[in-house]
Amino acid sequence: MTTKGVIIFAKNNEQFNYIKQAEVAALMAKHYLDVPVSLITLESDYRLNYQGPFTNNIWDNVIYLDNVDVDSNKRAVYIDNKPEKITWYNLDRLLAYDLSPYDETILIDSDYLIQNSVLSNVWGSVEPMLMNTDSRLPNKQQEHIYEKVITDGYPSIHWFTVCYFRKCKETENWFTIAKEIKENNDFYSTTFNSPYSFYRNDITAAIASHIMNGYTDGWIKPLPTRQINSYPPENIIDINKGSITINTGSAEVPSPVLLKDTNVHLLNKFEIEKYYDRFMELYG
Numbered sequence: 001m002t003t004k005g006v007i008i009f010a011k012n013n014e015q016f017n018y019i020k021q022a023e024v025a026a027l028m029a030k031h032y033l034d035v036p037v038s039l040i041t042l043e044s045d046y047r048l049n050y051q052g053p054f055t056n057n058i059w060d061n062v063i064y065l066d067n068v069d070v071d072s073n074k075r076a077v078y079i080d081n082k083p084e085k086i087t088w089y090n091l092d093r094l095l096a097y098d099l100s101p102y103d104e105t106i107l108i109d110s111d112y113l114i115q116n117s118v119l120s121n122v123w124g125s126v127e128p129m130l131m132n133t134d135s136r137l138p139n140k141q142q143e144h145i146y147e148k149v150i151t152d153g154y155p156s157i158h159w160f161t162v163c164y165f166r167k168c169k170e171t172e173n174w175f176t177i178a179k180e181i182k183e184n185n186d187f188y189s190t191t192f193n194s195p196y197s198f199y200r201n202d203i204t205a206a207i208a209s210h211i212m213n214g215y216t217d218g219w220i221k222p223l224p225t226r227q228i229n230s231y232p233p234e235n236i237i238d239i240n241k242g243s244i245t246i247n248t249g250s251a252e253v254p255s256p257v258l259l260k261d262t263n264v265h266l267l268n269k270f271e272i273e274k275y276y277d278r279f280m281e282l283y284g
Contacts, residue, residue, distance in 0.1 A: 004104040004123050005036040005060070009093050012045045019049045021272045022110035023058050027283040029108065032117045036060035040099055063099050065092060093160065093201055094182060097167070097175040104166045111269050112162050115242050116261045118225045119164075128170040131205065131220045132159045132227040138234070138257040138264070139248045155192070156217055158205035159227045161265050170212075178208040225263050232268040236275055241282045 006029045010022035019041060026037040038061035039046075046062060096107045104123055108114070122130055133156040165171045181188045181204045189196070192210075194203050205220075213219035230246050237254075238245040242261050249255030266272060272279070 002103045002124075003101070005038060005100075005102040006030075006033065006106045006108060007038045007040060007096060007100050007102070008108055008110055009040045009096075010045070010110045011042055011065070012048070016269050017049070017273060018110045018269075019045055020276060021269055024272055024276060024279040024283070025108060025110050025112055025114070026058050027279070028114045029106075031283050032114050033106070033120050034117075035106075036102075038063060038101060040065060040095075042066060061101055063101070065095075094175055094178050094204070096163075097165065097172060100167075105164070107160075107163045107165070109161045109265065111266050111272060112263065113244065113266055113272075114263050115244070115259070116225070116263065119162075119223065119263075121224045122164040125164065125166065127164075127221050128166060128168050129174060129220050130164040130223045131209075132162070132222050132225075133157065133206075133217075133220070134222070135159060135227040135229050137248070138228060138230050138246050138259060139255065155206035155210040157202050158209055158220060159265075160201040160205045161227065161229075162223065162225075162263075163205075164223060174208055174212055177211055178204050181207050227265065228259070228262060229265045230267060232270075234268055236266075236271045239275055239278050239282065 006026070008022045008025055010018035012018050019039070022039060022041075026039070029035070029037050037059065039059045040063045043064045043066050046064070093107065096105065100107075104125075106119055106122065165174075182199065185199050185204075188194075188207055189203070192203075192207055194200075196203060209219045210217060230248075233250075234246050234248050236244060237247050237256055244259045244264060244266075246257050246259060246264075247254045248257050
């Protein structure tokens with residue numbers, strides 16, 4: 001029988017408790033997709049979160065990265081509306097194929113919140129992988145040119161925030177190419193005129209897919225759900241089961257948007273930790 005499930009990579013840094021965020025994402029995934037969820041993390045981080053025996057009813061499986069070189073880079077995030085560089089430990093997601101215990105996997109970020117069962121439609125897909133190349137903001141189409149294309153004539157960005165893959169030779173080849181791109185990021189960034197000065201998984205995914213398809217777009221087909229990105233300083237106003245209300249305006253001039261039965265990539269990670277207890281109350 002084919003196994004299927006969700007995996008989440010989570011490693012804490014100086015600002016964020018990613019495992020705590022991942023708990024929220026995991027419970028919401030279980031609620032709507034009804035599949036097991038595995039955590040991939042460092043044992044030291046896991047011990048800090050769960051002081052005592054290694055048992056937690058959120059996770060069906062915990063996979064440790066302690067025997068793997070964990071890469072990091074410095075990225076800017078907005079804290080109190082000011083940019084601050086922090087350590088970003090999200091560079092090992094390309095190990096997803098090797099570490100996933102499932103034949104079919106949905107890989108999600110720890111800040112990707114599932115509020116419907118639409119992703120269940122990916123199970124049994126004939127496609128080796130599914131990933132979105134289009135995105136939008138809660139209140140409009142995303143206009144940031146860097147998020148649309150790497151540069152004119154080159155690959156559309158691939159949102160590695162959420163990805164479906166099944167174990168097969170094609171997917172294995174894609175991950176092999178992606179690892180090669182990551183190891184030689186300066187070369188590929190220059191070749192494809194990436195506008196980013198730092199490494200991004202989304203850019204690597206775009207270039208790998210481009211190469212897989214004979215240097216043209218279109219190898220990876222989209223997921224059956226939209227990519228909605230909510231960026232800081234957007235913040236949560238209200239949470240109910242199946243809905244999150246986001247303030248896309250300011251404190252002085254609020255502009256609430258109700259995201260009902262809609263998945264959302266909530267990049268203002270402080271909000272997930274701030275409302276952790278409310279999420280646990282609804283989904284725990």
